[in-house]
Amino acid sequence: MTSTSIDDIAASAGIAKGSIYYNFDSKAGLVEAIMARSREQLVTRLAEASDGRTGADRQASVVRALLAMVAEHTASVRVMVSELFREERSWAESIKAWRDTALAPLADDLVASGADPAEASLRAAAVVGASLTAGLEWLVFHPERTHAEVASAVLAALSR
Amino acid sequence: MTSTSIDDIAASAGIAKGSIYYNFDSKAGLVEAIMARSREQLVTRLAEASDGRTGADRQASVVRALLAMVAEHTASVRVMVSELFREERSWAESIKAWRDTALAPLADDLVASGADPAEASLRAAAVVGASLTAGLEWLVFHPERTHAEVASAVLAALSR
Amino acid sequence: MTSTSIDDIAASAGIAKGSIYYNFDSKAGLVEAIMARSREQLVTRLAEASDGRTGADRQASVVRALLAMVAEHTASVRVMVSELFREERSWAESIKAWRDTALAPLADDLVASGADPAEASLRAAAVVGASLTAGLEWLVFHPERTHAEVASAVLAALSR
Amino acid sequence: MTSTSIDDIAASAGIAKGSIYYNFDSKAGLVEAIMARSREQLVTRLAEASDGRTGADRQASVVRALLAMVAEHTASVRVMVSELFREERSWAESIKAWRDTALAPLADDLVASGADPAEASLRAAAVVGASLTAGLEWLVFHPERTHAEVASAVLAALSR
DNA sequence: AATGAATGAGGCTTCATTCAT
DNA sequence: GATGAATGAAGCCTCATTCAT
Numbered sequence: 001m002t003s004t005s006i007d008d009i010a011a012s013a014g015i016a017k018g019s020i021y022y023n024f025d026s027k028a029g030l031v032e033a034i035m036a037r038s039r040e041q042l043v044t045r046l047a048e049a050s051d052g053r054t055g056a057d058r059q060a061s062v063v064r065a066l067l068a069m070v071a072e073h074t075a076s077v078r079v080m081v082s083e084l085f086r087e088e089r090s091w092a093e094s095i096k097a098w099r100d101t102a103l104a105p106l107a108d109d110l111v112a113s114g115a116d117p118a119e120a121s122l123r124a125a126a127v128v129g130a131s132l133t134a135g136l137e138w139l140v141f142h143p144e145r146t147h148a149e150v151a152s153a154v155l156a157a158l159s160r
Numbered sequence: 161m162t163s164t165s166i167d168d169i170a171a172s173a174g175i176a177k178g179s180i181y182y183n184f185d186s187k188a189g190l191v192e193a194i195m196a197r198s199r200e201q202l203v204t205r206l207a208e209a210s211d212g213r214t215g216a217d218r219q220a221s222v223v224r225a226l227l228a229m230v231a232e233h234t235a236s237v238r239v240m241v242s243e244l245f246r247e248e249r250s251w252a253e254s255i256k257a258w259r260d261t262a263l264a265p266l267a268d269d270l271v272a273s274g275a276d277p278a279e280a281s282l283r284a285a286a287v288v289g290a291s292l293t294a295g296l297e298w299l300v301f302h303p304e305r306t307h308a309e310v311a312s313a314v315l316a317a318l319s320r
Numbered sequence: 321m322t323s324t325s326i327d328d329i330a331a332s333a334g335i336a337k338g339s340i341y342y343n344f345d346s347k348a349g350l351v352e353a354i355m356a357r358s359r360e361q362l363v364t365r366l367a368e369a370s371d372g373r374t375g376a377d378r379q380a381s382v383v384r385a386l387l388a389m390v391a392e393h394t395a396s397v398r399v400m401v402s403e404l405f406r407e408e409r410s411w412a413e414s415i416k417a418w419r420d421t422a423l424a425p426l427a428d429d430l431v432a433s434g435a436d437p438a439e440a441s442l443r444a445a446a447v448v449g450a451s452l453t454a455g456l457e458w459l460v461f462h463p464e465r466t467h468a469e470v471a472s473a474v475l476a477a478l479s480r
Numbered sequence: 481m482t483s484t485s486i487d488d489i490a491a492s493a494g495i496a497k498g499s500i501y502y503n504f505d506s507k508a509g510l511v512e513a514i515m516a517r518s519r520e521q522l523v524t525r526l527a528e529a530s531d532g533r534t535g536a537d538r539q540a541s542v543v544r545a546l547l548a549m550v551a552e553h554t555a556s557v558r559v560m561v562s563e564l565f566r567e568e569r570s571w572a573e574s575i576k577a578w579r580d581t582a583l584a585p586l587a588d589d590l591v592a593s594g595a596d597p598a599e600a601s602l603r604a605a606a607v608v609g610a611s612l613t614a615g616l617e618w619l620v621f622h623p624e625r626t627h628a629e630v631a632s633a634v635l636a637a638l639s640r
Numbered sequence: 641a642a643t644g645a646a647t648g649a650g651g652c653t654t655c656a657t658t659c660a661t
Numbered sequence: 662g663a664t665g666a667a668t669g670a671a672g673c674c675t676c677a678t679t680c681a682t
Contacts, residue, residue, distance in 0.1 A: 003246070005655060016664045018658090023663095027656060056320055078245050085242035085296060086163070118302045119313050125297035126290035126317035133289020134282050136245060142278045153279050157286035158318055160216055165672060176647045181674065183645090323483075323566070325676060336643045338680090343641095347677060376640060402565035405558050405616060406483070438622045439633050445617035446610035446637035453609020454602050456565060462598045473599050477606035478638055480536055485651060496668045501653065503666090 006030075035094035038076040042101050045069060050105040055113070059158070062105050063131045064151045070135030071147060081132055102128050130154055162191060162239060195254035198236040202261050205229060210265040215273070219318070222265050223291045224311045230295030231307060241292055262288050290314055326350075355414035358396040362421050365389060370425040375433070379478070382425050383451045384471045390455030391467060401452055422448050450474055482511060482559060515574035518556040522581050525549060530585040535593070539638070542585050543611045544631045550615030551627060561612055582608050610634055 006027055010017040024030040049065035050058050070077050083095055103124040110120035131154055138150045166187055170177040184190040209225035210218050230237050243255050263284040270280035291314055298310045326347055330337040344350040369385035370378050390397050403415055423444040430440035451474055458470045486507055490497040504510040529545035530538050550557050563575055583604040590600035611634055618630045 006657085007655075017656095018664045018666095019662085021657070059320075082242045082245040085238050085245075118305060119309070122294050122297055122302065122305070122310055122313040123317040126294040126314045129293020130286035130290035130317075133293070134286040137282055137285035142282065145278060145282070149279070150282055153282040154286045157283040157290075158320070160319060166674085167672080177673095178647050178649095178675085179645080182647085187673065326678085327676075337677095338643045338645095339641085341678070342643085379640075398565050402562045405562040405565075438625060439629070442614050442617055442622065442625070442630055442633040443637040446614040446634045449613020450606035450610035450637075453613070454606040457602055457605035462602065465598060465602070469599070470602055473602040474606045477603040477610075478640070480639060486653085487651080497652095498654085498668050498670095499666080502668085507652065 032094045034076065035080065035098060038073065038080060039094065039098050039101050041073065042069060042098065046101065046105045050109075054109055058109050059106060059127060060151075060155055063127065063154050063158070064147070066102075066128065066131040067135045067138070067147055067151055067154070070132060070139065074136075074139055077132065078136070081136075127158060130157060162187075162243075166190075192254050194236065195240065195258060198233065198240060199254065199258050199261050201233065202229060202258065206261065206265045210269075214269055218269050219266060219287060220311075220315055223287065223314050223318070224307075226262075226288065226291035227295045227298070227307055227311055227314070230292060230299065234296075234299055237292065238296070241296075287318065290317060352414050354396065355400065355418060358393065358400055359414070359418050359421050361393065362389060362418065366421065366425045370429075374429055378429050379426060379447060380471075380475055383447065383474050383478070384467075386422075386448065386451035387455045387458070387467055387471055387474070390452060390459065394456075394459055397452065398456070401456075447478060450477060482507075482563075486510075512574050514556065515560065515578060518553060518560060519574065519578050519581050521553065522549060522578065526581065526585050530589075534589055538589050539586060539607060540631075540635055543607065543634050543638070544627070546582075546608065546611040547615045547618070547627055547631055547634070550612060550619065554616075554619055557612065558616070561616070607638060610637060 006017055006020060009030070010020055020030060024033060045065045045068065046062060049061040053061050080095075080098055084099060103121055106124035106127055107117070107120040110123055111117055115123070134150060134154045134157070138145055142150075166177055166180060169190070170180055173180075180190060184193060205225045205228065206222060209221040213221050240255075240258055244259060263281055266284035266287055267277070267280040270283055271277055275283070294310060294314045294317070298305055302310075326337055326340060329350070330340055333340075340350060344353065365385045365388065366382060369381040373381050400415075400418055404419060423441055426444035426447055427437070427440040430443055431437055435443070454470060454474045454477070458465055462470075486497055486500060489510070490500055493500075500510060504513060525545045525548065526542060529541040533541050560575070560578055564579060583601055586604035586607055587597070587600040590603055591597055595603070614630060614634045614637070618625055622630075
């Protein structure tokens with residue numbers, strides 16, 4: 001399901017496989033918990049990035065925050081994004097929550113400035129998608145670039 | 161691997177499981193073949209979209225072509241994108257080819273107008289990521305919108 | 321069943337797989353046919369070796385004939401012997417025929433000289449087993465030895 | 481491979497199929513383990529049989545020990561011998577070890593009394609082959625005979 | 641007479657889950 | 662609380678066999 005087996009997870013966490021089932025109901029429960037933590041980090045970062053900012057200023061700040069997330073939590077962002085695009089999703093709940101969290105700061109701002117909610121979420125999805133995609137492109141193919149350079153490239157793409 | 165079993169694939173194709181193995185070496189071989197076809201479609205569409213266009217014009221045309229791909233080949237785009245973000249990839253080859261194909265029209269244009277290759281591919285990744293992400297957002301959450309409306313939302317996100 | 325697939329057999333015979341089923345009822349039928357040919361060769365050789373000889377003379381001659389069979393038809397002897405010792409045997413018929421053929425010259429001679437039939441076949445099995453086993457030992461581990469040297473070693477083992 | 485499926489092995493052992501894979505890496509691993517145990521028994525029996533004996537005395541004792549092995553561990557001897565004559569062998573290692581173990585007592589004795597090593601192993605192979613072949617002939621076709629009778633038949637075959 | 645594409649039963653292996661300790 | 666041996670459903674793949682051409 002995540003192509004990472006419970007055995008691998010237990011081994012890399014240095015605990016026994018049975019212990020995972022002692023602490024979580026199922027593999028889905030474990031993944032939900034991991035995703036919830038990832039979402040909490042996202043909430044915190046985006047709140048800091050959005051607080052007191054609107055318009056182009058907020059957008060630039062959100063882009064930088066998302067790139068930082070990608071750089072610091074590559075593994076969980078990778079899983080998150082790859083699951084976002086999956087059809088069958090046992091943990092749809094958390095996936096949807098993650099999406100909502102990621103889109104909110106920009107979508108809310110657009111709605112506040114008069115945009116239609118559906119259009120706002122499409123535009124927010126475009127910006128978030130641009131940031132995460134460029135972020136992974138960065139880490140996989142151009143890791144020598146700095147965070148600032150990548151942020152500036154994404155913002156350039158978002159201005160014509 | 162793709163979380164779609166060979167049994168399911170055979171059943172939905174109306175053929176016997178063994179027949180898949182008569183025509184392909186392995187499941188990875190089958191997926192490679194599907195990806196190759198998806199890439200061919202992408203090549204064709206993007207070539208049409210780019211031909212004779214440069215700059216903002218080409219970008220708008222590419223965005224529209226990618227949205228059309230998402231709408232018409234949702235399943236294969238979904239698989240493609242979700243695999244793009246995976247770590248372990250038995251068919252890394254085709255995935256990389258797909259990425260190269262998707263980025264080329266915009267990256268080449270940026271390089272032609274003087275941009276650094278690395279920055280060009282980061283900007284191209286941002287635009288492609290914006291299009292695909294908004295495209296899936298569209299199909300999953302706002303299927304009542306038209307292609308034109310979504311294209312216009314993405315292009316709006318890419319101009320401020 | 322023989323751990324050699326019909327595909328391999330067809331390929332190495334340079335014909336189509338379907339043609340095997342055109343000429344034989346089943347894989348078991350094909351194997352039966354191969355075994356029958358192997359047995360015919362065995363019959364011929366052992367007849368030549370036994371004709372006009374009895375006692376130690378016949379035994380020495382049979383040992384030499386079996387070693388020649390091993391050297392010239394290694395593959396089929398290998399299959400034959402390895403199947404002889406298998407439990408489940410779809411073609412038990414031919415296997416038993418092969419055994420009978422191999423034991424007959426020596427068993428008959430022993431019976432003719434007054435031995436009990438059961439004891440005669442046990443003694444014949446010992447001599448045949450000694451020849452075939454030493455023959456394969458020869459080809460696998462000491463291929464540089466000559467037929468005469470190996471025959472003499474086996475006969476030495478059979479005389480104290 | 482061994483023409484005995486993992487399902488059958490698990491069923492006849494009264495455990496679940498998965499349990500085999502918890503305890504062994506693969507089917508080959510399981511077979512290796514079984515062969516290793518069979519070889520240990522062979523080592524013990526042959527050591528007892530050889531200890532303090534040389535020449536014809538040792539040979540007679542080894543023949544009796546091999547016949548006892550065949551009688552008491554028919555299944556594993558059958559597999560062992562039939563695999564010995566096979567070409568492709570994933571577990572070649574254990575097979576060769578089994579051969580070495582079976583030949584050693586007689587080959588060593590022959591070398592000690594001045595024989596050339598290659599000839600010694602050919603003669604040892606002849607004696608071991610005679611014993612195992614006659615042993616299986618005994619169990620399959622003349623089960624009413626006693627161990628002593630069969631031993632005496634084999635030894636008779638080995639003395640003229 | 642011959643072919644080879646297609647089949648499906650059955651084999652090996654993985655892995656989420658359970659449970660006795 | 663924690664463990665890890667054991668399980669069995671489900672996945673990938675092989676291969677003897679069939680059949681339309």
